[in-house]
Amino acid sequence: MPDTETVFDDLVTVAWTDGRLRILDQTLLPAEERYVDLTSVDEVVEAIRRLRVRGAPAIGGAGAYGMVIALDEARPATAAEARKVLADAAERIGTARPTAVNLSWAVERVSAAAAVGSSAAEVRARALAEADAIVAEDRAACDAIGRHGADELVDRHRLLTHCNAGRLATLGIGTALGVVYAKAAAGHPVEVYAPETRPLLQGARLTAWELRRFGVPVSVLPDSAAAMLLASGRVDAVVVGADRIAANGDVANKIGTFGHAVAAARAGVPFYVAAPLSTFDPDTPDGDRIEIEQRDATEIRRCGDRPTTPPDVDVWNPAFDVTPHELVTGLITEVGVLRGDYSLAIARLFERSTTREGEAP
Ligand code: MRU
Numbered sequence: 274m275p276d277t278e279t280v281f282d283d284l285v286t287v288a289w290t291d292g293r294l295r296i297l298d299q300t301l302l303p304a305e306e307r308y309v310d311l312t313s314v315d316e317v318v319e320a321i322r323r324l325r326v327r328g329a330p331a332i333g334g335a336g337a338y339g340m341v342i343a344l345d346e347a348r349p350a351t352a353a354e355a356r357k358v359l360a361d362a363a364e365r366i367g368t369a370r371p372t373a374v375n376l377s378w379a380v381e382r383v384s385a386a387a388a389v390g391s392s393a394a395e396v397r398a399r400a401l402a403e404a405d406a407i408v409a410e411d412r413a414a415c416d417a418i419g420r421h422g423a424d425e426l427v428d429r430h431r432l433l434t435h436c437n438a439g440r441l442a443t444l445g446i447g448t449a450l451g452v453v454y455a456k457a458a459a460g461h462p463v464e465v466y467a468p469e470t471r472p473l474l475q476g477a478r479l480t481a482w483e484l485r486r487f488g489v490p491v492s493v494l495p496d497s498a499a500a501m502l503l504a505s506g507r508v509d510a511v512v513v514g515a516d517r518i519a520a521n522g523d524v525a526n527k528i529g530t531f532g533h534a535v536a537a538a539r540a541g542v543p544f545y546v547a548a549p550l551s552t553f554d555p556d557t558p559d560g561d562r563i564e565i566e567q568r569d570a571t572e573i574r575r576c577g578d579r580p581t582t583p584p585d586v587d588v589w590n591p592a593f594d595v596t597p598h599e600l601v602t603g604l605i606t607e608v609g610v611l612r613g614d615y616s617l618a619i620a621r622l623f624e625r626s627t628t629r630e631g632e633a634p
Pocket of ligand 1: 324328329330373435436438439442443447449513514515516527
């Protein structure tokens with residue numbers, strides 16, 4: 274595989290170009306590679322809700338630039354007016370999808386950084402600088418996650434992932450797929466099993482597309498075949514991304530992840546989660562407190578233009594599930610691989626105190 278910088282730079286998930294937010298419309302992949310420009314908060318919210326842009330870090334980046342768009346739309350005359358615009362936009366954009374903490378984290382970070390500006394122009398300049406910083410940091414985090422993951426999985430070549438936690442889901446080379454690309458770039462053998470990821474097929478459409486584009490061997494399977502694949506001994510490790518990691522290490526990720534973790538434990542296959550620190554939520558104590566996005570029934574009742582169920586049948590369509598931390602072998606982050614006592618490791622990272630048995634708080 275050629276060096277990642279050159280290969281990846283012609284595929285842009287989220288970019289600020291000529292005062293506009295440009296995204297690759299992921300609903301059209303793999304049939305069509307079309308970039309669209311978003312110029313209003315309505316368009317940003319729609320693009321995030323419809324999954325034109327998706328994946329926790331990528332929606333964080335899109336949301337961050339959405340805050341600049343809010344200022345450009347409203348054209349506030351004073352810093353106070355600009356702060357009001359930012360507060361409204363943070364509420365609207367930050368709640369467009371509730372599970373991925375990166376989104377609310379990013380809009381709040383932009384809001385806080387911009388708020389100290391002493392004029393409307395300075396507020397905007399600060400908002401844009403902060404959004405750019407979020408993108409640069411995620412890019413660096415993905416590179417570091419790739420390096421740590423490639424070291425951790427140096428002898429494990431056949432990897433099962435879920436959904437898409439790659440270039441398309443982040444502002445860099447990806448988290449779970451960042452590990453894959455880092456292994457490939459180091460010249461190590463690597464091949465990926467990509468469950469199709471019902472109902473919106475991020476594995477089949479997106480993970481398969483980007484891995485093919487970057488020359489990594491990939492096989493797509495129905496989600497329901499993953500347990501059998503794991504039991505067959507043909508997978509050396511599972512590596513998935515995350516939308517939110519609670520203070521105790523419980524992991525919310527795309528629906529179906531929990532099932533893979535259970536099957537991996539049964540088969541004795543290690544189960545890793547790769548995620549930047551921006552996906553950790555030390556304020557949420559455990560997975561039970563993570564809000565799980567429920568999506569529209571039509572995503573289940575139809576596949577493309579075709580009905581898949583009788584009309585109006587009842588549907589339960591959670592977008593994410595929670596994998597309990599006991600099933601997680603390691604959390605691959607930009608600062609290294611966390612393992613063992615996740616509560617303690619996460620508290621240390623975020624400099625919080627945890628009360629442990631036998632210890633004073
Ligand atoms: O609904 P999606 O496609 O946004 O879900 C994406 C995932 O579940 C990813 O695994 C997660 O956001 C991590 S992306 C690095």
